[in-house]
Amino acid sequence: MTNPPAIQALIADFNELPIKERLDLLLEFSDNLPKLPARYADHPDLLERVEECQAPVYLFVEIDDAKHVQLFFSAPPEAPTTRGFASVLHEALNGLPAQEILDVDANFPDELGLTAAVSPLRMNGMRAMLARIKRQTREKLA
Amino acid sequence: MKLEQLTPIPGLIGMDGPEGLRDYFAGTFWTAPSFLLNVVANKAGQFTGATGSSRDISNELDYQALIGFRKAADGILTTAHTARIEQYRRSRYAPLALVSRSGDFSGIPAVEIDTAGPIDSKVYLLVTRGQLRSVKARYTSPWIQVVSIGSGSTFRLSFALTRIGWRKILVEAGPTFSSYLISRSVIRGIALSITDAGESSPLEAAAAALQNLGVVTATLESADRVEGTLFTRWTDIHPQRRS
Numbered sequence: 001m002t003n004p005p006a007i008q009a010l011i012a013d014f015n016e017l018p019i020k021e022r023l024d025l026l027l028e029f030s031d032n033l034p035k036l037p038a039r040y041a042d043h044p045d046l047l048e049r050v051e052e053c054q055a056p057v058y059l060f061v062e063i064d065d066a067k068h069v070q071l072f073f074s075a076p077p078e079a080p081t082t083r084g085f086a087s088v089l090h091e092a093l094n095g096l097p098a099q100e101i102l103d104v105d106a107n108f109p110d111e112l113g114l115t116a117a118v119s120p121l122r123m124n125g126m127r128a129m130l131a132r133i134k135r136q137t138r139e140k141l142a
Numbered sequence: 143m144k145l146e147q148l149t150p151i152p153g154l155i156g157m158d159g160p161e162g163l164r165d166y167f168a169g170t171f172w173t174a175p176s177f178l179l180n181v182v183a184n185k186a187g188q189f190t191g192a193t194g195s196s197r198d199i200s201n202e203l204d205y206q207a208l209i210g211f212r213k214a215a216d217g218i219l220t221t222a223h224t225a226r227i228e229q230y231r232r233s234r235y236a237p238l239a240l241v242s243r244s245g246d247f248s249g250i251p252a253v254e255i256d257t258a259g260p261i262d263s264k265v266y267l268l269v270t271r272g273q274l275r276s277v278k279a280r281y282t283s284p285w286i287q288v289v290s291i292g293s294g295s296t297f298r299l300s301f302a303l304t305r306i307g308w309r310k311i312l313v314e315a316g317p318t319f320s321s322y323l324i325s326r327s328v329i330r331g332i333a334l335s336i337t338d339a340g341e342s343s344p345l346e347a348a349a350a351a352l353q354n355l356g357v358v359t360a361t362l363e364s365a366d367r368v369e370g371t372l373f374t375r376w377t378d379i380h381p382q383r384r385s
């Protein structure tokens with residue numbers, strides 16, 4: 001399974017740094033998670049909670065007429081690692097064709113080189129976000 | 143010289159010449175560590191004039207504001223393209239960071255000419271990992287430091303500047319790069335000057351320029367006017383969704 005160029009670039013961006021700096025880069029992502037537009041910020045009930053994350057993380061998938069995916073996340077600043085994961089997924093996947101999202105390697109979070117620095121529970125949270133993005137995409141394509 | 147505060151609290155402030163104006167902008171426009179975009183536009187929302195340079199529409203007052211921002215900044219970020227067009231020199235107020243995907247920094251005085259500004263004012267050349275080796279070999283002046291921004295993503299760009307130690311980053315780029323940074327949610331504040339605003343409404347004069355930068359909504363924090371030049375500050379920037 002070949003990941004899209006944006007994901008390959010992300011994997012390279014993390015892996016060329018020492019482990020400590022990979023975490024710093026993750027915090028950079030955390031600081032730059034796009035805000036929710038008003039239609040979701042005012043109606044958080046529309047978003048799906050990612051139960052596998054300890055922090056309250058929510059996401060929603062939209063598919064436009066051209067079958068490209070738009071992603072929306074809500075994750076609290078008090079959980080910067082989890083918020084960083086959400087931002088990484090947004091950077092990697094937002095705007096891709098739906099089929100490319102479905103084809104993304106489910107284990108790509110492990111390739112970011114963060115497993116030595118982040119607890120398995122948290123990595124599991126990122127995989128769960130990806131799984132829910134794929135599931136929502138699949139459901140909305142049907 | 144008098145500065146007329148239009149919002150949030152109307153009033154008049156006497157300015158002690160250009161130095162007073164600089165200090166006002168250095169002290170009041172930048173209250174949090176982040177990327178501040180400084181843009182000059184005319185009331186039609188255009189960022190350049192006949193020659194394609196922002197100097198066509200710039201004036202002495204917005205230049206003084208720019209100096210104020212530079213004094214308050216940890217560093218100045220722009221593109222090699224803008225630095226070449228605007229013939230950037232090294233600033234005595236803050237170091238420069240120039241970003242280029244091609245790794246071409248030729249024709250930029252700050253990079254190539256030892257008399258173009260203080261020799262101890264650093265110029266950081268930000269390049270993608272593929273360009274790193276060749277740019278390091280090409281640019282060896284003592285004021286130059288070549289820095290990798292990996293794939294060139296805004297996250298790696300921001301990360302590189304953080305590692306340099308910059309927290310307050312003044313972005314002086316042209317509309318293309320500025321719009322790109324806005325679309326990626328990097329820009330946290332916009333200082334927008336309208337040099338020919340006259341007595342027009344601040345919102346009307348600034349709306350076209352913000353729209354041209356890809357801003358959907360933003361919060362007007364303040365608007366000041368000095369001799370027909372309008373200075374506005376915007377936060378809570380919401381860009382157009384990118385696909």
